[in-house]
Amino acid sequence: MTSPFDLTPAILLRAYALGLFPMAESAEAGELFWYDPERRGILPLEGFHVPRRLRRTVRRGVFEVRADTAFREVMEACATARPTTWINAEILRLYGDLHRFGHAHSVECWRDGALVGGLYGVSLGAAFFGESMFSRVPDASKVALVHLVARLRRGGFSLLDTQFVTEHLSQFGAMEMPRDDYRRLLDEAVTVAADFEGGEPEAEDFEALFGG
Numbered sequence: 001m002t003s004p005f006d007l008t009p010a011i012l013l014r015a016y017a018l019g020l021f022p023m024a025e026s027a028e029a030g031e032l033f034w035y036d037p038e039r040r041g042i043l044p045l046e047g048f049h050v051p052r053r054l055r056r057t058v059r060r061g062v063f064e065v066r067a068d069t070a071f072r073e074v075m076e077a078c079a080t081a082r083p084t085t086w087i088n089a090e091i092l093r094l095y096g097d098l099h100r101f102g103h104a105h106s107v108e109c110w111r112d113g114a115l116v117g118g119l120y121g122v123s124l125g126a127a128f129f130g131e132s133m134f135s136r137v138p139d140a141s142k143v144a145l146v147h148l149v150a151r152l153r154r155g156g157f158s159l160l161d162t163q164f165v166t167e168h169l170s171q172f173g174a175m176e177m178p179r180d181d182y183r184r185l186l187d188e189a190v191t192v193a194a195d196f197e198g199g200e201p202e203a204e205d206f207e208a209l210f211g212g
Contacts, residue, residue, distance in 0.1 A: 007032065007090070009097045016124050017190045019183050021163060024088035027079060032090060040182035041165040041174055043130075045157065048149045048209065049173040055210050057139050058146050063109035063116065065147045067200070071099045074106040074118040078132035087132065095131070098122060105196050107148045109140040117141045119148060125190035127159040128152055145172065147201060150209050155199025159189040 007022070015021065015034065022032040050058070075095060079087035098104035108118040117140020119133035128148075135141035152160060161182075165174045177185075 007094060009094065009101055009103070012094055012098065013103060013122075013124055016122055016127075016129055017186070019179070019186055021129065022091070022094075023086040024091060025086070027085045027088050029088050030090070032088075035163075036179070037164065038179050039176040040179060041162040041169065041176055042182065042185070043149070043160040043162055043169065043172060043174050045149060045153050045160055047173050049171070050146055050210055051171060054139065054142055054146065058143055058206060063111055063140060063143050065143065066108045066110060067147075067151070068099070068105055068197075070108050070115055070118075071104065071106040071120060072096060073115055074108055074120050074134070075132075077115065077118070077134045077136075078120065081132075081134035095120070095122070102197075107144045107151070109144050111137065111140075117144055119144045121148075123157075123194070123196050126157045126192035126194040127161060127186060127189035128157050128196070129161040130163070146206070146209070150201035150205040151196065151199040152194075153199075153209065154201050154205050155196050156192070156194040157189075157196075157199075158192065158194075159185050161186075 020034045020036050022034055024032050075092055079085050095104050104122050106118055106120040109116055116137045117135040121128050121130040133141040162169055162174055165176050
């Protein structure tokens, strides 16, 4: 457990490099707790599976997909996407600071000028730590995830951490691994340079992701 006044962006990045991440018990809670699961969820970037129907949605360009144009709005939408949430005011502040320092990013789906879905996470070296996603219309968060993976692959990332494996993520090939195995991947990834901003995906990146 940690007091909000104990945490800085530098400490938060150091914790991520060690395999830790913070969560609040509720949106109203004033304290954060560190988590280090015995089994860690990841999405293999080279084994990412895109269901056939979702491929068609991505190819049709149903959404305008942007990165880092509405980071705070994405976080706030994620915080209200469920009846209960672990995103409290301190999480909003900390990750907002990380975004300003270039270590937290959002991928957003827009339609008719409205933000309808997206996700956010933390980048450190060649590791990306997915934090949360939301969707106000069908498939918006899924399309954001596909664009994230295409961007990470183009940008030279090697690890996409999902923290846990959910039924939703399982359809994309998410898998669990023991903590020690995860840390070996993490130790290697955080020492390698990768480029989120310069990883804007092209059409060929999606075709490679879809398998041709």
